[in-house]
Amino acid sequence: MFCLFSLFSLFVSQGFCNLELGVIYTNTVICAIKGSTVHLSGTYKNLRNYKTVIFWTVNPVNITDDIKLLGNPDYKGRIQDLLNGKTHTLTLSDVKHEDEGKYCLRVMTHVEILDLQPCAGIELRVTDLRVETPEEVVEGESPVLTCKSSCNLSSTNFSWYRNGESFPESERQNQLILKSVNRGDAGSYSCAVRDPKHLPSPALTLNIRYPPKSVSVSVSGSAVIVSGDSVTLSCSSDSNPPAVDFSWFKENQSSVVGSGQSFSISSFNSSHSGRYYCEAENKYGSQRSESVSVTVEESSSSWVLITAGITASVFVMFVILMVFMLIRRKRVTPSEEQNHRGSCKTVESPEDPYMTLDPKSRCSEYDTLDIMKRSSENTESPEGQDPIYHNISK
Missing domain, CATH: 2.60.40.10 (Immunoglobulins)
Structure with missing residues (x-):
């Protein structure tokens, strides 16, 4: 028994x-x-x-x-x-x-x-193998990724992959440390135990959080705006999570001029011209864009009016100048007129020097004599004429 x-x-x-x-x-x-x-x-x-x-x-x-x-x-x-x-x-x-x-x-x-x-x-x-990461990874941190299972595996040789590409052979532990991560480290991570079949875990996406980067402003249409047009400025950025707060500024102004991802100005005019920029922000930080110049340009009809106004002004000035010259010409004295005629010329005649004088070539002394002669001819008494010519003959 x-x-x-x-x-x-x-x-x-x-x-x-x-x-x-x-x-x-x-x-x-x-x-x-x-x-x-x-x-x-x-x-x-x-x-x-x-x-x-x-x-x-x-x-x-x-x-x-x-x-x-x-x-x-x-x-x-x-x-x-x-x-x-x-x-x-x-x-x-x-x-x-x-x-x-x-x-x-x-x-x-x-x-x-x-x-x-x-x-x-x-x-x-x-x-099953699975990859565990911290709930939130911010740019600049050094997160630790862990390859986990529900029971203790006998193998201690691990392989790590990002987007299907393996890490260096030195990474053989069940933990992978990523030092000072940036947005380029984001991707799908998986691990595997070194087995003849080399079975990897399901891929886990590592999401890197970071503040806005590459913030820029775009203008609807051309940056040169015709007066009276409606203008819309749009702000874009690369951030994770996406930026939700946008502020708009105009250079040389201290206060905010607008908010939202888009900023619109209706009936744009010269007072709106200037350089604008936006600032994008999420919970991890903010960044401002480069300034964009937006200017107003007069319409073609305005240029026609301006050209017509200039032409009319030139014509009026020309008319005024012509009138001024005519008035001035009428006010010229006989002596000034004689100065324009040139110098005196002497005409020789053996017979009658007084009768052969050319009115256009005589000097001022002869002009005076000619005036006196015409005056005496108009008088009734012929006796007054002889003394004058007698004096001249001498």
Whole structure:
């Protein structure tokens, strides 16, 4: 009875009966990544060389209810039982979450009482890899990315990927430290355990938060605006999260002239001309744009009026100048007129020097005499004429 009691009281913690028959398992718990291949090994001892039947089963209940895995349709094409001496190795590929459970190497003999029950077995746990990051990563920080699983993996060799491209081979830990990140470090990150199938985790997007950058202003249409037009200025920026506060300024003015991503001016005129810029802001900071010059240009009809006004002014000035010259010409004295005629010319005539004088060539003295002569001719008394000409003949 003592021996029978001993056979029933198996040393479960080590998976075998210390007397004659038992099984030793290499591991009692194995953590496998979904989609990977696992190897479960158990070695049995049979001191009396009983005739045995050995097979693998999962979640054993009792001898009669145990199902051989090699005949289970759920494992078809995914399972192999390899024998090396007294060591049985169960190879299970394309592991699924449904494969989780206790795997037992069952040893049955022709002596029913020696059948191993209960079975210690190997507990198989199936996990997914996942990347964990801080909830919020701001530009300039050094976040730590961790490759995690729901159970402890036996492998300690990890690989890291960003947007499908691997990091240097030196990064083999389950943690990846990104130093002083910027927006260029944003992307999809995944990790993998070095396995023949090299199964990566689902990619996780790393979102880098940063204040507005590359802030710029655009003007609807041309920057040269015709008076009376409506003008709209738009402010754009690169930021994460997107900027929500926009302020508009005009150079040489201290106060804000507008708000919102778009700033409109209706009936634009010369008083609105100037240089404008915007400032974009989110919770991480702000940045202002370069100034944009917006000027007003007179319409073509205005230029026509201006040209007509200038032409009319020139014409009026010309008329005034002509009138002035005519008035001045009428006010010229005989002496001034004589100065314009030129110098005096002497005409010689042997017969009658007084009768041969050319009025256009005589000097001022002759003009005076001619005037006196005409005056005497108009008088009634002819006697007054002789003394004058007598004096001249001398």
